Amino acid sequence: MAVETHVLDDDCEALSGWGRTAPALARVRRPRGHAEAVEAVLGCGPRGAVARGLGRAYGDAAQNAGGTVLDMTGLDRILALDTTAGLVVCEAGVSLHRLMEALLPLGWFVPVTPGTRYVTVGGAIAADIHGRNHHGSGSFGRHVTALELLTADGGIRTVLPGTPLFDATTGGLGLTGVILSAALRLLPVETSLMRVETERVPDLDTLMARLTADDHAHRYSAARIDLLARGAATGRSVLTRGDHAPYDALPRHHRARRAPLAFRPVRLPAPPPHVPGGLLGRASVGLFNELWYRTAPRAATGRLQSLPAFFHPLDGVPHWNRIHGREGFLQYRFVVPYGQEETLRRIVRRIADRGCPSFPAVLKRFGAADPGWLSFPLPGWTLALDLPTGLPGLGRFLDALDEEVAGAGGRVHLAEDSRVRPETLAAMYPRLDEFRALRATLDPRSVLTSDLARRLRL
Amino acid sequence: MKDAFGAPQSLLVLGGTSEIGLATARRLIARRTRTVWLAGRPSPALTAAADSLRALGADVRTVPFDALDTASHEERLGKIFTEGDIDMVLLAFGVLGDQARDESDPVAAVRVAQTNYTGAVSAGLVCAGALQAQGHGSLVVLSSVAGERARRADFIYGSSKAGLDAFAQGLGDALHGTGVHVMVVRPGFVRSRMTAGLAEAPLATTPEAVAAAIELGLRRRSETVWVPGALRMVMAAVRHVPRPLFRRLPV
Ligand SMILES: Cc1cc2nc3c(=O)[nH]c(=O)nc-3n(C[C@H](O)[C@H](O)[C@H](O)COP(=O)(O)OP(=O)(O)OC[C@H]3O[C@@H](n4cnc5c(N)ncnc54)[C@H](O)[C@@H]3O)c2cc1C
Ligand SMILES: NC(=O)c1ccc[n+]([C@@H]2O[C@H](COP(=O)([O-])OP(=O)(O)OC[C@H]3O[C@@H](n4cnc5c(N)ncnc54)[C@H](OP(=O)(O)O)[C@@H]3O)[C@@H](O)[C@H]2O)c1
Numbered sequence: 002m003a004v005e006t007h008v009l010d011d012d013c014e015a016l017s018g019w020g021r022t023a024p025a026l027a028r029v030r031r032p033r034g035h036a037e038a039v040e041a042v043l044g045c046g047p048r049g050a051v052a053r054g055l056g057r058a059y060g061d062a063a064q065n066a067g068g069t070v071l072d073m074t075g076l077d078r079i080l081a082l083d084t085t086a087g088l089v090v091c092e093a094g095v096s097l098h099r100l101m102e103a104l105l106p107l108g109w110f111v112p113v114t115p116g117t118r119y120v121t122v123g124g125a126i127a128a129d130i131h132g133r134n135h136h137g138s139g140s141f142g143r144h145v146t147a148l149e150l151l152t153a154d155g156g157i158r159t160v161l162p163g164t165p166l167f168d169a170t171t172g173g174l175g176l177t178g179v180i181l182s183a184a185l186r187l188l189p190v191e192t193s194l195m196r197v198e199t200e201r202v203p204d205l206d207t208l209m210a211r212l213t214a215d216d217h218a219h220r221y222s223a224a225r226i227d228l229l230a231r232g233a234a235t236g237r238s239v240l241t242r243g244d245h246a247p248y249d250a251l252p253r254h255h256r257a258r259r260a261p262l263a264f265r266p267v268r269l270p271a272p273p274p275h276v277p278g279g280l281l282g283r284a285s286v287g288l289f290n291e292l293w294y295r296t297a298p299r300a301a302t303g304r305l306q307s308l309p310a311f312f313h314p315l316d317g318v319p320h321w322n323r324i325h326g327r328e329g330f331l332q333y334r335f336v337v338p339y340g341q342e343e344t345l346r347r348i349v350r351r352i353a354d355r356g357c358p359s360f361p362a363v364l365k366r367f368g369a370a371d372p373g374w375l376s377f378p379l380p381g382w383t384l385a386l387d388l389p390t391g392l393p394g395l396g397r398f399l400d401a402l403d404e405e406v407a408g409a410g411g412r413v414h415l416a417e418d419s420r421v422r423p424e425t426l427a428a429m430y431p432r433l434d435e436f437r438a439l440r441a442t443l444d445p446r447s448v449l450t451s452d453l454a455r456r457l458r459l
Numbered sequence: 460m461k462d463a464f465g466a467p468q469s470l471l472v473l474g475g476t477s478e479i480g481l482a483t484a485r486r487l488i489a490r491r492t493r494t495v496w497l498a499g500r501p502s503p504a505l506t507a508a509a510d511s512l513r514a515l516g517a518d519v520r521t522v523p524f525d526a527l528d529t530a531s532h533e534e535r536l537g538k539i540f541t542e543g544d545i546d547m548v549l550l551a552f553g554v555l556g557d558q559a560r561d562e563s564d565p566v567a568a569v570r571v572a573q574t575n576y577t578g579a580v581s582a583g584l585v586c587a588g589a590l591q592a593q594g595h596g597s598l599v600v601l602s603s604v605a606g607e608r609a610r611r612a613d614f615i616y617g618s619s620k621a622g623l624d625a626f627a628q629g630l631g632d633a634l635h636g637t638g639v640h641v642m643v644v645r646p647g648f649v650r651s652r653m654t655a656g657l658a659e660a661p662l663a664t665t666p667e668a669v670a671a672a673i674e675l676g677l678r679r680r681s682e683t684v685w686v687p688g689a690l691r692m693v694m695a696a697v698r699h700v701p702r703p704l705f706r707r708l709p710v
Contacts, residue, residue, distance in 0.1 A: 015638045022463035025595035026638030048594070060463060066638060067594030328679055331463045390678060396464040396490060419463035422491070455544065456460035456468065
């Protein structure tokens, strides 16, 4: 075996997830149609293939060391739109951003959006993503009425909700096949503005009580917690709820009265490609969090906000993942079931005591569990925080949190994971064996595989 | 696969009885390592090393490997990679030799050079090729400060490490952008079997400290690691000491 002086050929690329950790080399194929996708899967070689969307998964879900990665962003056509029924059929590489651009002017919105709109429909299904409306609307997969799946044998199947293959595919991280297209049910909206209620909450218990009391009154709800605040202020947070503003709610002379469905996100310049690590230490993040809490309105109702400002404030800064420097960062997103509030409190206290420099973390109440076998949501509390991997002892600390989470019957979100132990995983996902069994029959040679699948022995 | 902190799940140690190698294996087993291959010359010590790691819960296998038998490397080491991905290779074999004796015994001196340099070139290339084929992994090479500037007291060993160090740096550049990471580790005086009975040098350290530095280097994807870290500055100065003065330094 000779060492090549450079990468094997022009198609080879070192890929990593949004957290920029654990890069691996893969041959990247960019199919423009079904035939090319089939060819890429059938001709992928011994290390297999996996699909990749916009690479927003934090860890190694969309990479495949030494094998093939299908960059799906070339399959980016909206194929059909039924504006009366609110149904769209599109290719898997279409981003939610693109869908918003195309559909909002017609009065339709995506059924579920994560904290960034730069994800593809394929990625949204494969990670069965959730949004701030999970308590009422469930995960993304619930709004998919059909999908086309290219399986390891090169066949293309139409997969319908309620079938095992559908439930293995939503949340299946690309390991059942390559999603080529999907039909989605949309949400009707009268304007592209949100009517928002914000309130400051002094501590975690008050926050949980507030969320439990009237989450159902709003379509979207989530809070941000300052995890650097300690003592009596532990868990101080800002609770934000919102609903799509109806046309009649717009004030008489509001600009939006003339163009209620306009969608014009602002984008700022990106940070430079090489930011030194460790800039965001405890002091600077602590200061940020302090200002953020103090400047949030004590209580405000009926404020109007644009969709991007409400859902995707970070999307305004392209490549913001560079700010943690070359060592990269990770997202710790877990859920613990209702009744396990004590575990949540303990974890929040442990993070606060440790003084991890984390920007305000997101706390949300989930609704009913989703049917996907590896879907993340279950009825309970979910908390998500970003942390630079350079924090001393972070790996061990998070392992200890995993034990608490798994012990309480909770789990971590696989699409955001880059570090959980394979042994812990089985406790978190009770349907893992079914998933493995289905894969073993559908794809006995494990043609569809990824670094995450290898790491976690999925 | 490595996790976000660079901790490997599978590890191949070339020089399976090396104290530094075993300290590193122990440390990584405590994190994520489950599969360990110990490659070395068959001996009771090698078996005992494997047992000691098994006791920590790892799945350990030994493979016969002699650095001097370069003709066998491709086959012996290649086979390991066919059994599954290796996330990290630790090139830990080496001999110190006996400078005073080796100066008058060229055959013995050549053995030091062949073990530390030629053997490493061969094993290093075989492993680099296999890592490249799998598209990921780290090759961690135990060089030494002795290679940074050859000293009167151990220039046979020092020159072999200088060659190894240059080789590993070049290999790292060759593999840049391939997903494979090469890390050169330059420890100072480490209290191990290799240095038993020798007078301690300043800034002496332990195999455990080298292991900790390796774990940190993996997370940072460092290209060069000094142990202890202070040696980086010390050696930057030592490198520029004029020869007439350096000759007389008691180092
Ligand atoms: C700022 C930010 C906020 C986020 N907020 C949320 C949130 O609120 N809720 C949430 O659930 N997630 C959230 N995420 C995670 C993100 O939504 C998911 O990781 C999503 O899968 C990313 O989509 P992508 O197109 O970038 O896919 P990638 O990251 O490229 O891939 C993700 C997974 O989907 C698979 N995949 C992609 N395309 C296909 C396809 N066509 N066929 C089959 N498999 C495919 C990949 O193999 C991989 O396993 C957030 C991420 C970021 C960066
Ligand atoms: N100790 C220090 O002060 C120090 C400082 C800087 C760098 N280093 C380097 O760090 C590495 C490990 O050192 P250590 O302190 O752990 O020493 P060690 O315990 O003596 O380990 C040396 C290893 O090399 C192996 N080896 C020697 N010749 C071999 C051959 N021909 N084929 C296969 N294996 C062979 C030995 O195996 P056997 O059991 O078969 O002999 C042993 O496993 C070495 O490369 C050394 O040069 C050490």
